[in-house]
Amino acid sequence: MTKYRELFFEDLHKKIVNHGGEFEVICGPTPKDFDNSSAYDFKCLTLKTSTELKFIRFQQLSENISVTKDSIVIHFADFKYLSLYYALMKKLLNRTPLFLHGQGGYKKNSIASKIIYNCAVALTSGYICYNKFCEIELKKKLLPYLHKKVKSIDNTLYIESVDSVPYPDNDDHKIAFIGRIRPRSGLEELLKASMIAKSKFPDLTVEIIGSGDTSYIRTLQEEYPFANFIGSLYNQEDIISATKNCSIGAYGGDAGLSTVHYMSLGLAVIVHNDLLNHMGPEPSYVKDHYNGLLFERNNINDMADKICLLFSNKELTYKLRKNALKTFHELSSPSMAEKLLDIILDKEIK
Incomplete structure (x- = not known):
């Protein structure tokens, strides 16, 4: 259970x-x-x-x-x-x-x-x-x-959603990752893409919610100091609070229900475009340039480009975030x- x-x-x-x-x-x-x-x-x-x-x-x-x-x-x-x-x-x-x-x-x-x-x-x-x-x-x-x-x-997930998506009035460049922290989870790919995007957005951080092997997390912390490892959060209110300044929910590898979780938070979703290789079928809810962006699987540079596109285009990000939240409500x-x-x-x- x-x-x-x-x-x-x-x-x-x-x-x-x-x-x-x-x-x-x-x-x-x-x-x-x-x-x-x-x-x-x-x-x-x-x-x-x-x-x-x-x-x-x-x-x-x-x-x-x-x-x-x-x-x-x-x-x-x-x-x-x-x-x-x-x-x-x-x-x-x-x-x-x-x-x-x-x-x-x-x-x-x-x-x-x-x-x-x-x-x-x-x-x-x-x-x-x-x-x-x-x-x-x-x-x-x-x-x-x-x-x-x-x-x-x-x-989908039986969780509360955010009430609404605020219009971006600040320059926070924060990305949320929700999932188990382990090799081949796609987190390293996300961090590598974020490292590339940091050349344009130096204040970029990745807020990581999830648990995993302590030694593996320590290795990632040393290599990617801009990553904030929050740990496991099982209360949706706590997750909403931890991601309130994020505008993107991203998964570097093969995703599943994390896609739905991002939508409940009103985040623009970034996942790869190879549906047959995702962990589950939920990434099929992501429609390119409607509620998220799709990048070429295993292409870190393409993922970095998608991150930069959203951080440089507030209107697009706002539209995708609103539609992501709308999609979650339609699923629920x-x-x-x-x-x-x-x-x-x-x-x-x-």
Whole structure:
């Protein structure tokens, strides 16, 4: 159970209860590098994960998980999980509705991938993609008659946004980075690009929110003294306060939900333009010169150019920031829970 999903599940729980139903989350242990809590009202069953493929594991699932013909199952669309095949068995034997929720395999386009996804969509009640980009990519793999069984809900964060974006009346040249601090996270690429941009904007700083290996952070601090390592912040009010003088939210590598977080803060987003290589599909929300800027992947000079463009053009930055905040509001209303219930309460995607 990760904290960033907790509020989504709470919302889903309340809405299902209002419909006279019950809601339960079944999950594996929370990874050590994710924040989690136990302060939620819905039922949550945590099961140990195992790489052993034995019949006894299947039997243990039937003992721990109660799935009836009146249940509706939404399973993360990772075909390595034995629990998915248990739910599929219930679907085939008891007609228990089973929906898959995932990225739609947009990074995979092999023949094997096409066969797997066609079978998965055909045998289940439907596939709910993380967003419209994933939906479009998944439909490219599927036989035309299966397209009607694919829907999407925009993957976003249940967090408060800033009230508005102020018109830039100062010369603060601050960039925000939110994410885990580790090699290959793209932070070093951002810092290298920022170093280049500092030749034009000497007061430039990068405000870094996130945790990581202490020795790695110390190395970055020594090499890039203009980087301000704030540490982990889990309260949105604290994050808003820490980034209030920033105008850009940037990710030098392969991004995911950090893109949405930047938008909630009313920051002009800078990410690379190779959607198939991002960590998740959320960077597809960034529209070049509408709510952010796109740079060529692995091109530090191009990223530096985008930073300089925004810091030298207040009108453009203001427009992108306003539209980034607008995009976040559009992603958040209706909520993910509302969109999901609109799909699953029909019992089948039609």
